[in-house]
Structures are given as C-alpha cells and as structure tokens.
Amino acid sequence: MEGPVRPTHAALSPHRPPRNLRLAVTGGLFGQWLDVNRTTSIPLALHHLEDSGALANLRTAAGVASGAFRGPAYADSDVHKMLESAAWQLQHSPDPALTAFLTETARLLARAQQPDGYLDSHYQLTDPADRYTRLVDSHEHYCAGHLFQAAVAAQRSTGDEELLTVAGRLADHLCAVFLDHEGPGLDGHPQVETALVELYRATGVERYLTLAARMVERRGHGLVGPHKHGARHRLDHLPVREAPAVTGHVVRALYLEAGAVDVAVETGDKELLAASAARWTDMVATRTAITGGLGSRQVGEVFGERYELPPDLAYNETCASAASMQWAWRLLLATGEGRYADLLERTLYNAFAAARSVDGRTYYKGNPLQRRPDHAEAVGDPRCRDEWFWSACCPPSVTRLMASLPHYAATTTDDALFLHLYTPMRLACDLGAGPIAVRVETEYPWRGAVRVTVEEAPDAEWTLALRVPPWSGRTLLDGVPVTPDAQGRVLLRRHWRAGESVALDLDMTPRLTAAHPRIDALRGSVALERGPLVHCFEQADQPYVDELALDADADLSVRDVPDLPGIGRTVRIETEAVTVAAPHQDGLPYLSPGAPRTRRPAPAAAVPYFQWDNRGDGAMRVWVPLDEHP
Amino acid sequence: MEGPVRPTHAALSPHRPPRNLRLAVTGGLFGQWLDVNRTTSIPLALHHLEDSGALANLRTAAGVASGAFRGPAYADSDVHKMLESAAWQLQHSPDPALTAFLTETARLLARAQQPDGYLDSHYQLTDPADRYTRLVDSHEHYCAGHLFQAAVAAQRSTGDEELLTVAGRLADHLCAVFLDHEGPGLDGHPQVETALVELYRATGVERYLTLAARMVERRGHGLVGPHKHGARHRLDHLPVREAPAVTGHVVRALYLEAGAVDVAVETGDKELLAASAARWTDMVATRTAITGGLGSRQVGEVFGERYELPPDLAYNETCASAASMQWAWRLLLATGEGRYADLLERTLYNAFAAARSVDGRTYYKGNPLQRRPDHAEAVGDPRCRDEWFWSACCPPSVTRLMASLPHYAATTTDDALFLHLYTPMRLACDLGAGPIAVRVETEYPWRGAVRVTVEEAPDAEWTLALRVPPWSGRTLLDGVPVTPDAQGRVLLRRHWRAGESVALDLDMTPRLTAAHPRIDALRGSVALERGPLVHCFEQADQPYVDELALDADADLSVRDVPDLPGIGRTVRIETEAVTVAAPHQDGLPYLSPGAPRTRRPAPAAAVPYFQWDNRGDGAMRVWVPLDEHP
Numbered sequence A, B: 001m002e003g004p005v006r007p008t009h010a011a012l013s014p015h016r017p018p019r020n021l022r023l024a025v026t027g028g029l030f031g032q033w034l035d036v037n038r039t040t041s042i043p044l045a046l047h048h049l050e051d052s053g054a055l056a057n058l059r060t061a062a063g064v065a066s067g068a069f070r071g072p073a074y075a076d077s078d079v080h081k082m083l084e085s086a087a088w089q090l091q092h093s094p095d096p097a098l099t100a101f102l103t104e105t106a107r108l109l110a111r112a113q114q115p116d117g118y119l120d121s122h123y124q125l126t127d128p129a130d131r132y133t134r135l136v137d138s139h140e141h142y143c144a145g146h147l148f149q150a151a152v153a154a155q156r157s158t159g160d161e162e163l164l165t166v167a168g169r170l171a172d173h174l175c176a177v178f179l180d181h182e183g184p185g186l187d188g189h190p191q192v193e194t195a196l197v198e199l200y201r202a203t204g205v206e207r208y209l210t211l212a213a214r215m216v217e218r219r220g221h222g223l224v225g226p227h228k229h230g231a232r233h234r235l236d237h238l239p240v241r242e243a244p245a246v247t248g249h250v251v252r253a254l255y256l257e258a259g260a261v262d263v264a265v266e267t268g269d270k271e272l273l274a275a276s277a278a279r280w281t282d283m284v285a286t287r288t289a290i291t292g293g294l295g296s297r298q299v300g301e302v303f304g305e306r307y308e309l310p311p312d313l314a315y316n317e318t319c320a321s322a323a324s325m326q327w328a329w330r331l332l333l334a335t336g337e338g339r340y341a342d343l344l345e346r347t348l349y350n351a352f353a354a355a356r357s358v359d360g361r362t363y364y365k366g367n368p369l370q371r372r373p374d375h376a377e378a379v380g381d382p383r384c385r386d387e388w389f390w391s392a393c394c395p396p397s398v399t400r401l402m403a404s405l406p407h408y409a410a411t412t413t414d415d416a417l418f419l420h421l422y423t424p425m426r427l428a429c430d431l432g433a434g435p436i437a438v439r440v441e442t443e444y445p446w447r448g449a450v451r452v453t454v455e456e457a458p459d460a461e462w463t464l465a466l467r468v469p470p471w472s473g474r475t476l477l478d479g480v481p482v483t484p485d486a487q488g489r490v491l492l493r494r495h496w497r498a499g500e501s502v503a504l505d506l507d508m509t510p511r512l513t514a515a516h517p518r519i520d521a522l523r524g525s526v527a528l529e530r531g532p533l534v535h536c537f538e539q540a541d542q543p544y545v546d547e548l549a550l551d552a553d554a555d556l557s558v559r560d561v562p563d564l565p566g567i568g569r570t571v572r573i574e575t576e577a578v579t580v581a582a583p584h585q586d587g588l589p590y591l592s593p594g595a596p597r598t599r600r601p602a603p604a605a606a607v608p609y610f611q612w613d614n615r616g617d618g619a620m621r622v623w624v625p626l627d628e629h630p
Helices: A028-051 A054-062 A075-090 A096-112 A121-126 A140-158 A162-178 A192-203 A207-217 A251-265 A271-285 A319-337 A337-354 A396-407 B028-051 B052-062 B074-090 B096-112 B121-126 B138-159 B162-178 B192-202 B205-217 B250-267 B268-286 B320-334 B338-355 B396-407
Strands: A017-025 A410-413 A416-419 A425-431 A435-442 A449-456 A462-467 A490-496 A499-503 A511-515 A527-532 A533-540 A557-564 A568-581 A598-608 B020-027 B410-413 B414-418 B426-431 B436-442 B449-456 B464-469 B490-493 B501-505 B511-515 B523-532 B535-536 B559-566 B568-581 B598-609
Touching: A017 A028, A017 A396, A017 B338, A017 B414, A028 A054, A028 A075, A028 A096, A028 A396, A054 A075, A054 A096, A054 A121, A075 A096, A075 A121, A075 A140, A075 A396, A096 A140, A096 A162, A121 A557, A121 B205, A140 A192, A162 A192, A162 A207, A192 A207, A207 A251, A207 B096, A251 A271, A251 A319, A271 A319, A271 A337, A319 A337, A319 A396, A319 B396, A337 A396, A337 A533, A396 A425, A410 A425, A410 B436, A416 A425, A416 A435, A416 A490, A425 A449, A462 A499, A527 A568, B020 B028, B028 B052, B028 B074, B028 B096, B028 B396, B052 B074, B052 B096, B052 B121, B074 B121, B074 B138, B074 B396, B096 B138, B138 B162, B138 B192, B162 B192, B162 B205, B192 B205, B192 B250, B205 B250, B250 B268, B250 B320, B268 B320, B268 B338, B320 B338, B320 B396, B338 B396, B338 B535, B396 B426, B410 B426, B414 B426, B414 B436, B414 B490, B449 B464, B464 B501, B523 B568
Parallel strands: A416 A462, B414 B464
Antiparallel strands: A017 A425, A410 A416, A425 A435, A435 A449, A449 A499, A462 A490, A511 A527, A527 A533, A533 A598, A557 A568, A568 A598, B020 B426, B410 B414, B426 B436, B436 B449, B449 B501, B464 B490, B511 B523, B523 B535, B535 B598, B559 B568, B568 B598
C-alpha cells in the first residue's frame, strides 16, 4: 500500500514512507473525511466532470463524441486529479464505481492520445498546430504532470498500469521535445517537475528525472514568456537555486518547490535542497496565516509582501494549502526535521480542512480568516462555498489529498517508526529488523490523549518516535512529564514486545496567541487555539461578532459537543468577553486616542475554524481584539 | 467667471456659487497646482491623447484620418475631460495652445458627430450597428456626459459655444432615444445624469433635466444588464431613493450621487436629496480613509464592507477622490451644511492631492496609506505613479479638478459670503446689497493664520462667514478665542467698510488620531495630523519605517522646511519614537501575548501625505503602531 512520494533507494532522504505498509484508519476525523470523500465528494466531482464538459473534451479528442472544447485550457487536469483521487481512495475501501471511472477514463485517455504521445484536449480541439507555442499560459505541462501523478497513484493503489502506459508515452514525448529544447521550454505553471520525478520513481526511466532537473534549472532567467503580472509571478525572475524568498503566484511557487526538493533528493543536490528549505523558513516566518493559509492577495493569487497577512482580504487558496502540505512533506522526508510536520499539521487541521463543508459537498477557493456581516456587499472572492468552479482546481485538490491523507501520518528510518499525525489507525510495516505493527487509539484533535500499542515487533530494539507539537506546554508520557528532543519528538528506543503500549498526553489547554508586531493587520488582536485547532467566533454563536473583544485574563472553558447541528462533533471554547462600541467623531471613523468607549459584558464561544460556515453565512473571525481596558 | 455646478434660480439650493465672480489665486498651494497644471500636466496629457490614439480615434470617425480604434471603449472621455481641463484652466491665464486645442477639437467633434447627433468613436469605428445594445459596459452615455461637462466648461470659461452645439445635438439625440425608452436604457457607468443637469443649466433645455431625472429613477431594478460583478456593482440593486448605503463600484456610485443631488435640487425633490445625504453620512462614518480616500478593494474597484479600511491594500482611486469632492460640493450647495466642506477639504489635501507627483508629471490611480519596502514583490495595483494609463481616467480627473479648484473656495447666500477653503486670493462678487471684494492672505495649510481684508463693500450689513474645521481645537479671531457655530463657522455680520480686516487663527497643533474600534486593519495604530494635512512616515526620512512605533506622550515638534529636495516647501513633524522587534516563535509570526519585544529609541519624522513618493520608491506609512510599553 504505497502513497505519494516514494524516494528511490539512492535518494538523499533520511526519512522514508513505511516499507510494505498496511494502514487502516479506524475512525476519527481522518475516517470521517475518507467516508465523506467516498460517499459524497468524489461522486459529486465526477458529476461535475461530466457537467463542466471536462470529460466530453476528452471524448471529443478521442473521436467518440463531438462538440466544442469547454472550460479553461487546463480542464484536463480536473479529470486527472479526480483519477488520482479515485486511485488513492480505493486503498481504503473497494468501490466499483471508482474502479470503473479509473478503467474507463484510462482507456479514453489512451484513445485521445496522439500517435506521438501528445495529449491535451484543449490544443487538440482548438489549436492543434499551436501546441507548445504559448507555454506561459497554456498549462500543457501542468496537465501532463497531473496525468503522471494520477498514473502513479493508480499503479501504487490498484497495480493497474494502463494509465501509466499513457503517462509514459506522454512523458517520452515531452522528453523528445524538451530535453534538449532551445530556450527554456517551460510551462508558466510549474507542476510537471514533481510529477516527472514521481514518474521516474514509478518507472525507473531516468530521463524523466533528467527532464525534471533541467526544467528546475532552466527557470529563473526571464525567458518563460511575457506575462501581465511579470516574471516574478511565473517564478522566472531568479534561478531556483538562488531565489532567497518565495514570491509570485502561490500555487505555482509551491508546486515548483515540491519539484525542486524531489529533484534535489534524487540527484543528491544539497545546494538545491538548502535553497528550497531556506525559502520555506522565510515563508513560514513572514507570509503564513495562523491557519497555515498562504497567499494574501486575490489579485494575481500571490503571496503578497512580507508580513502582509490580512485576515479578511487574504486569499489563502485551497490549492495552496494542499501544495504547502506536499512541499512540507517532501522536506520532512528529505531532512527528518520535525518543524515540517508542525506546519503540515497546522495547515491540515485549519486552512485545508476548512475548505470543504462538513457534508463534503461544497468548497472554498479562498479561505479568509474573517467574514463580516455585510460580506455580500463587496465584490471579490465569493465569501461562500460552491460545489464546483469554472476554474475548478480546488475541489479535486481536496479529494486527492484527503484520499491519500493517511500516508502523511508516519515515516520510518531503518530502525524507527515516526508518528507525525495522530488518528485512530492500525499501521503495519517493515523496519530493518523485521515487521512491526502498531495500533493508535485517540480522540485527537478533540483530546490530547494518544495510546500507541505495539501489536507486532521483531526480536530487536527499535525506536517508536512520537511527535510532540510545539504548542503542547506540558506533555505527559505514561502520566509523567516528558520533554521532547530538539526536533519535537519523544524517542522511545526499546526492545518492544507485542501488547506493550505507551500513553502520550498532549497539552490541550486553550491558549491565546498574538501576532508578530510586524503584522499590521492583526495588531491588538488575539487568536484562540487549542491543540492543533485554530478556533473562530461565528455569528451563529454570538450575533455581535464584530463588536467582540476578548479578555486576556478570563477563563477559557472547554465544552465537548457531541453533535452540533450542521457540524457534528466539536469542541466549543467559551469565555466571558465584552462588546466595545465607540461614537464617530466629526462623522468619521477616527477618534482622539483617549476617546471613551462603551464596554458591555458579553459571553463568547468559539468553534474550530475548520468547521466554520456550516451554520449560515454570518460573520466569522479568527482574530479578535484584545480588550484594552479589562 | 463661472465654475462647475450652477443651480438655476428655481433650484432648492440655499447656498450658491458667488454671482458675477472674479477670482484670482495669488499664490499658495492652489497657485502652485494651477501653475503645474498649465506648464506640465495639461501639455503632457495632450501628448498622451495623441500617443494613446484617443484623438486619432476621433479623427478617423471624422473621416480626416484612418486606422483602427485604439484604447478602451471610453477613450473619447479622456479627450472630453482634457477639453474640460483646458477650459477651466483658461480662466486663470491665457494660453494659446489650450485655446487652439479647444477650438480644433470642438471642430473635430462636430465633424465626427453623426447626422442624428450620435457621437462615440468607439462604436462608430468598431460596431456602428450595435450602438446602445451593450450599455452595461459600453460607456456611451458616460462619454456623452463628459462631453457635456466639457461643453459647459468651455461656455462658462471662454463664452465659445461651438462645443455646446455639439453637446446639444448629442443630448437631443439621447432624449430622442431614451426619454421614453422601453426598459431602463441606462449606462452601466453613471455620469451622464449630473452632466445632463449641468447642460440643462447652461442651455435652459428642460428635457435634459427630465432625462436626467428619469435615468436616476429607472436605476435600481436589476435591469441595467447582467454583469459579472452583479447588480450592486452597477448600482442597480435598489432604487436610488431607497438604497440605504453606498455600494458597488466607487466612481460609478459617486457620480450617480452627484447626479441624484443635481436632479433633486432642480426638481425640488427633498426625498431624493435626503436619501443621498443619508448615504453620504453612512459612507463617511464607515468607509472613508483618513485621507478621504474611498474604495477599499482593487478587485472591482468597490467600496468594500463597512469598516473595511486597510491602509496597504486600499484602492482609494484618484477618480473617486475627485468624484467625492464633486458630491460633497453639491450637498454643500443644497444644504449649506459645513460637514460637506470638511470632507471636501480632507479629501483635497490628502487623497486627491497625493495622486499627482509634485512635478505634475505622474499619477497614482490607487492611493494606499501604506507601502512596504518589498512592494515590488507583489502583484496588484502598481505601487508607483505613471504618466498615463491604458484606462486613463485618473490623470484628466486631476487636471480638470485642479483647474476648477478655486471655485470650491466660496459660496454665497443673498447676504453672506462663506469662505470654505483658505488660499491666497482676491475674490469679488455680488451679494444682494451690491458688489463685495475680499483679499485672503494666508500660508494655509502650512500655517493656521488667515487674514481676510474687505476691499469693497456695499453700504449695508452682510455676513462674512469663515469656516472653522473641526480639528481646530483653540481658534482665535483677532487674537481672542472664538467658538464656531454648530455648522463650524464664525459668522461675522457687520456693516463692513473697505479696508477692514479680520484675522482667523486655526489651531495647527499636531495631533495623533486613532481609528474607530471597528476598523480592524488600523487597531493599535495612530495617524499624525496637523491642520488639514495627514502626515506620513517615509523611508527617505527613516530607513526603519516598518519597525517604527510612536510614543503617545512624546513631543511633536513642527519644523518648516522651505525647500526639501524633490518636494519643495513642506512642514516636517519630528518626534522621539522607538523601533520594535520581536522573535519568531516556532518559526511562525505568532507569539504568546506576553512574549518579550526589543524596543530601541529612534527619531522619526513625518511629511504631509500629499507630498509622498517624491523622494524614491521606499516604504511609507500613515498609520503607525502606538508603542505599547512606553
């Protein structure tokens, strides 16, 4: 049972996905997310692939239907991403409809593919003579990359190689055209780089890795092509191994980083790896929302400036959250450093999980941290979820990552199993000394108790490494305070016997968090966090969200709610707060600094951000002013 | 010497522009702005009318040249706005080039006009059969309106009625088509309403007023046409007399308000006037930047939500500042209330004046209140000025308002002269009792002293009314503290003799201003104001703009600078401040609320916002954090 990202034996990769993995999610949020993926989200997405014309485009290209091309130039990628979603999903439970979708669509793609291996229904139906002439915007490599990822997922999940054959022919065609291409020959939307490395891993064909490496190296010389947003937007302003900071279009930048890390580990290029890691560090320090969301501007879908982190206007695209997790995961494998798992978990449980409604039907493309009562007044990113979009990148990004999510729970070294994400599951794999199996029992992220029971172990010492997130102030191991190592882990090296278990208790005390003083948009406000979950205040719980101010000294009481209507299981945090009102001076919303304000006691309650907007379209805020006069 | 907005005798308009006005600006900022308009801005704009193809389009439509249409659909309006600019400018000094431009272009327009009166080079050159079929986006009425305003300006300034003849034929054509039009027949961009009323005032043709009134009434029923941003964006969601708040596209909304007030005063429609005034009050209270700037979102160029006033991301379009001054001026005439002059002055000296560089060559379209050191990283509104734009609405909005600016200085009633804006000038006009003349001597806005000398007066009592802005804490009249009336005026009713004078001293003590607690983006920060001028901190004066925090108790010392390189005369405000630094916690820009910060003393200096960005493209901020631990 293999997941995404399988470094080769030779790769510079201290951590590896578990070998000979068998993993069963046995409940919890991961279980819910997989269920809703299977029962609702994936079937609905397949309906939209029909409805939007994305499948019809391929049928027309295959000569089995007729009609004009519909949708954006990259409509094929929606199909490919749903193929990948279906493939990963089938690892968790058989589903004849998904198997049929995979099989039939693989055949359709094989028929649509041109004799020379080219496959892109947009150009085939609209402008066949112009293929590869508008790469700055055409998404031809981007679509190819998503096909490669789908093909690799299908092979790893079902063993079926029909899609891999199509992918291989397309990749061979790309190599024929672009390996020794004059000029950069680069897609304006990076993605194919990471996909080519995975295809190399799945097939052993080295020229795929070579092409990926060349594409990473060729970028950054201002030659990708003119674009209204400029070379930075297309990551073409500085060579990848030189650029000091992430910039430009967020999803493009993050996919390129994933590809750079993949190339670096497979070619042993430590300089390239260090450059990517340095940009990651800077990005986390200066451009990351507390939810893990990335991308402050809707215009251009770009990062924005250093410390530009507006809660209301932030874009925080759903695809960016998924891409950030993919980059962080590759850096975790490449370095073994715990901080990458910290951001991955923060992004997963907040920015990423919030994108989809609890019922699995609708999605946000942008994930702001604040919504005002009058949000319908303003034009811009729609401040509500939808089932599908003309540019439908985000829903399939959610389904494919949710379907492969359990693979992000653990890594191994030769003699250690590292648990990074806690969810009820049974995990078996092989270490150097022999097979092991562990059972994880937990109600995480609702509660901090995690019990890990060894069910099978070789007759040798090995290490069970348990990740301790940095927010866990007082962590207990078997009831005794424990201090994690510098990488944020408790390392339990023992000669484990089947049946032995350990109990980890993470500190789930709610906490208020302030923003760095450079973040102008959050000054004087605090966010409420508990465990890995950022909470938010919704109009459904208090009509006066926009007048609320929190008291830093008030008790924060935690209440389990087994079934909140619209949401299901949740944890509410309740506190005594105030509302603050002030008059307008000279008719303007500006005052003398000492002007009096009216404070009134007001109860306040917060639910996890990832569960927001399942109870009406009212106001919401993650960041709430701190009461200045307690 | 007549300016814009001349209510008819019958109009509901307690205040009027001075009758038989003769006005000479004798220095000061108004004098500088008029000079730079004449010597630099207008000639440069005329060059760009050639360069952009805007004049060539009209020549082709007139059959005296050939070529394809160039520029946006509304390129004609750039020409019309420069005709208006030239006309007003000629009131202040003769200029053969401007006279020639007016004369030649009037003839060109007459030749381009079709036999039925239609005149719009875009449709004439591209799609003559489709005129008026795409009004939601075509700008045909909008362009017509700007022609009407230009024609009225030419008549009032030079007496030449050639342009007025063209305008009248076009207006007659509009009346023929639209007076009894089935369906609303409305332009997606309001503007023609206010222009039709002015044309009615200049010509006495009542059907122009009738058409304007019908256009105001027909809007708001969702029938203007489908638009991707929806009916609100086109002000078509609610009837104008019912809508409770401004919304949608800012410039569209403000032009429509100007038209609504014009219609209301000329038809005696108090309900319509009250509806517009109520929206103005709400707009000022909830959607107005401290600079007077309007429009928080670049996407859609819309107002944004209530209290959504980000300093960095705000759009605050230059045209919106001009349109806001036009609306406020109409409300001032229609009500006599001083608050309209307060906002007009705030907008003039800050959001509006900042749009143009000191040298008169370049313009901002968007006028944010903050620029970060790394602003070139991000995509969006360009954070620097330019000479011209593909959509070139803003530069001619500046030149035409600057050229007519002296007209906004004063209003009259039958027996009173109200001075609203203080600038060195000589103003003569007729009151009911006879001719008066006053001389204003002042260095305002650099200093608060204003001396008004009566140079000519009838043998009767009349009132000299001096506006006292609300920020003037301690105002002196002839050295004695004086309290203005509820409308913010000192009313001096006397039997004035020639040679008598009064000295008004406005309080120019620098002051810190905080934001209303509902403005999330400005929490914990203060702005520095002095008199009508909002100040800002620029990188040219301190390299550490983004680390700065102000001490609420520190002295604010005022320093006159006669000639700051790049800026000229200015006033710097200097204070002892600090820089604040903080570490990143767990690599993220979020901290425990009590996490230590490093504070270091740092001198700080601020210049007026309207003079920003004339000394390099570094960081700037109007709102600066208040030091939390003084």
